[in-house]
Amino acid sequence: AQSVTQLDSHVSVSEGTPVLLRCNYSSSYSPSLFWYVQHPNKGLQLLLKYTSAATLVKGINGFEAEFKKSETSFHLTKPSAHMSDAAEYFCVVSGNTGRRALTFGSGTRLQVQP
């Protein structure tokens, strides 16, 4: 079985300050991990993915995430928030060979204050 826990349902930051969105996972297999972003009334867009290569993964729009096996974490960070980053972010795990679908966290809503 696999699961994902996003530790914060809402995060609010000021424009230009760092962003940290926290994610912990559990998986019986070596997981692949993803972060997706969802803007209002839109589908999900892939930000980045981890697939057992480098533990620090760089994605689009300046986001990156670090895979820490010892902590079973895959936190998403960005050095400087932009107003356009305001959206819902989902941490996702894929690793159960018996199911082809992804397991989604409950999401973190990021607000960026001017």
Add this chain to the structure above:
Amino acid sequence: GAGVSQSPSNKVTEKGKDVELRCDPISGHTALYWYRQRLGQGLEFLIYFQGNSAPDKSGLPSDRFSAERTGESVSTLTIQRTQQEDSAVYLCASSPRTGTLNQPQHFGDGTRLSIL
């Protein structure tokens, strides 16, 4: 259009009616997935297609829900005798292949279903 296309974008219907939701995946993508997203929640897996067959239907919440795929392309999700708890955004995704699980999925914009 190179992306996943879903129609309609919005659907409002009365309780008890049947609805059909359509998904056009990216051309050549063999895997297709349906998810449900209730307000303020993450995505729930419903069903997955490999080609035209559905090896994993484990997420379908009841026998009122069914889906099919034809021509290894278009998929239709059908909800019969809709209930108010069916109100949600239904998202479709496709990926090139399922040989590995690290293939990212490409999502459509979803169909927002509202049951009155």
